Amino acid sequence: MSDSSWTRVPSTASAPPAPGRDPAPGLMRSLDPLLRGWLPRQRWFAGKGLPVGRFRLAAATELVPPGGRLGPLGLLHVLVDVEQPGRAPDCYQLLLGAHPLLPPALVRTALGQAVGGPYDGLTLYDAPHDPRLAALLLERLRVPGRTGRLRFTTEPDAEFPPGLVPRVSTAEQSNTSVVYGDAYILKLFRRVSPGTNPDLELSLALARAGSTRVAEPVAWFEADDPQGPAGGEPVTLGVLQRFLPGSSDGWALALASVSEDGDFRAEAAALGRATAEVHASLAAALPARRLDGGALERIASGMTRRLDETAAEVPAVRPYAGALRAAFDDLAKMGAGAAAGSAVVAQRIHGDLHLGQALRRADGAWVLIDFEGEPARPLAERRRPAPPVQDVAGMLRSFDYAAHHSGNPPWASRHRDAYCSGYAEVAGIDPRDQPVLIRAYETDKAVYEARYEARHRPAWLPIPLAALARLATT
Numbered sequence: 001m002s003d004s005s006w007t008r009v010p011s012t013a014s015a016p017p018a019p020g021r022d023p024a025p026g027l028m029r030s031l032d033p034l035l036r037g038w039l040p041r042q043r044w045f046a047g048k049g050l051p052v053g054r055f056r057l058a059a060a061t062e063l064v065p066p067g068g069r070l071g072p073l074g075l076l077h078v079l080v081d082v083e084q085p086g087r088a089p090d091c092y093q094l095l096l097g098a099h100p101l102l103p104p105a106l107v108r109t110a111l112g113q114a115v116g117g118p119y120d121g122l123t124l125y126d127a128p129h130d131p132r133l134a135a136l137l138l139e140r141l142r143v144p145g146r147t148g149r150l151r152f153t154t155e156p157d158a159e160f161p162p163g164l165v166p167r168v169s170t171a172e173q174s175n176t177s178v179v180y181g182d183a184y185i186l187k188l189f190r191r192v193s194p195g196t197n198p199d200l201e202l203s204l205a206l207a208r209a210g211s212t213r214v215a216e217p218v219a220w221f222e223a224d225d226p227q228g229p230a231g232g233e234p235v236t237l238g239v240l241q242r243f244l245p246g247s248s249d250g251w252a253l254a255l256a257s258v259s260e261d262g263d264f265r266a267e268a269a270a271l272g273r274a275t276a277e278v279h280a281s282l283a284a285a286l287p288a289r290r291l292d293g294g295a296l297e298r299i300a301s302g303m304t305r306r307l308d309e310t311a312a313e314v315p316a317v318r319p320y321a322g323a324l325r326a327a328f329d330d331l332a333k334m335g336a337g338a339a340a341g342s343a344v345v346a347q348r349i350h351g352d353l354h355l356g357q358a359l360r361r362a363d364g365a366w367v368l369i370d371f372e373g374e375p376a377r378p379l380a381e382r383r384r385p386a387p388p389v390q391d392v393a394g395m396l397r398s399f400d401y402a403a404h405h406s407g408n409p410p411w412a413s414r415h416r417d418a419y420c421s422g423y424a425e426v427a428g429i430d431p432r433d434q435p436v437l438i439r440a441y442e443t444d445k446a447v448y449e450a451r452y453e454a455r456h457r458p459a460w461l462p463i464p465l466a467a468l469a470r471l472a473t474t
């Protein structure tokens, strides 16, 4: 199937639209009232709690099946910039269907009825939930090439068996994933920015290096940066990866163990070994360098800044802020004492490692997923090499989360120890022998979690707060 069998909205054909101009006449005017109601309610909407200002349509492309027509048959792909006071505009990826009458299963995915514009009178809805449109997207991913500003790529040995039935993953998520017949999972990034998403970059680098600790990407799609110069950084929009059928996620397994006060230490140690293997593969495949003292001081000052910002936003953090700063001051002092060069290596890392990012395959092996980094951080920061102890700290926090979530705090310490022992077996360095680093990174992560929970799951805020209280007294 050639690229030419796919239709695009003619007005998005090639030249970027002038700023503020609607590239598909009337589209933005009809989308605007629908997005105002729907967008802020989505789990992945980053600017929750802030008023929503202007929308600006950055790109619109309609994917239509070969021989099909624009309108109810197609999938409307939209990139929209959202302005909100106090934050830089966010660009969101929307995949929309348009239909005169929605079947009952799709009603809850509706944005509402368009008035005016190219979809006048049709109900717009979230397309990933429509098996027909999700299948259409997979069909498009099979064929490398371009449609308007969208560019589709496949790995050379990718195979697409026919008849893969799509379903949207129900996991609580920062993005939207569609599972195709237990063979593939397509992650659709919702808040996007120029620059290759590390989830694609790192899982591809690991898979190409022969690592079995990752779900291999088989196809992906990107857009040219709608605002950028020709040849600028691509915007990663979606990645199709091998699905691991019958796998269990580490968070569910850990919770089950906590609730029966079970012994999960062998699994925790295996996970530590898997983490260290991934770190070794990333260090071999991508740039790594020894940090100088100044770099450690800059890392410490970033942590202090995040603590101050969080204390300003989350009042419950304030009582601990003064004492917590000591962890970052100690890291800065370590940097000051190592002006000529420290023993700390920075390399590409997972960036947001927790138990929910580890899947135990049906054969018992641990695989890491979601190399996107912390969704709230800017992409450039998430792609910067960092000490691997950051990932270890993330996982240690997660053992603590599981134990406190289910009211069994003693479970945490023996499993944290087992994880560190497993990590040390492969890495040759035990994170517990780097107390200043691990304490600073664990504190930074708990601060991040306090802000994350305050914004997204206020009922969970006591978990990171209890950790901050403990870290403030160590």
Ligand SMILES: Nc1ncnc2c1ncn2[C@@H]1O[C@H](COP(=O)(O)OP(=O)(O)O)[C@@H](O)[C@H]1O
Pocket: 169, 171, 172, 173, 174, 175, 176, 177, 185, 187, 215, 241, 242, 243, 244, 245, 247, 249, 356, 357, 359, 369, 370, 372
């Ligand atoms: N390759 C895979 N095989 C099986 N399940 C997966 C795979 N990738 C992700 N999942 C499931 O989807 C969930 C969300 O995936 P994730 O990449 O963490 O998305 P998000 O960034 O939106 O949180 C995971 O917790 C897991 O249950």
Ligand SMILES: O=P(O)(O)O[C@H]1O[C@H](CO)[C@@H](O[C@H]2O[C@H](CO)[C@@H](O)[C@H](O)[C@H]2O)[C@H](O)[C@H]1O
Pocket: 172, 173, 174, 251, 352, 354, 355, 356, 370, 374, 375, 394, 397, 398, 399, 401, 402, 449, 452
């Ligand atoms: O999985 P995401 O990339 O969306 O990560 C975000 O959400 C996570 C929660 O779903 C959050 O993780 C925190 O809660 C987990 C339990 O639900 C716990 O295991 C983690 O240790 C804790 O950090 C993550 O921080 C956030 O970035």
